[in-house]
Amino acid sequence: MTPRALLLRPQARAELLEAHAWYEQERPGLGQAFFQEVRTAVAVVREMPEAFPVVHLSVRRVLLKRFPYALYYSLEDGAVVLVAIVHGRRDPAVWQRP
DSSP states (O other): OOOSEEEEOHHHHHHHHHHHHHHHHHSTTHHHHHHHHHHHHHHHHHHSTTSSOEEETTEEEEEOSSSSEEEEEEEETTEEEEEEEEETTSOGGGGGOO
């Protein structure tokens, strides 16, 4: 079953934009490469949503290949809900806090 939609929680959207801005500041075009890497990971998740490990309750994690980030997502009513985008050096439980 391929989920019909991708939903981003506000925290995930903010983290995505923050990471993009940081990479773009480091080197023009790198932020766009980060976006593309996220798009690729999301496409895989949408095709095979249960292929990645459950890390907390019903939340799963997919690691980006080129960038040190993890995408945390859940499946809700046939949609992929992107809960958080967390840098690998941050506490991975940061997205669980209110």
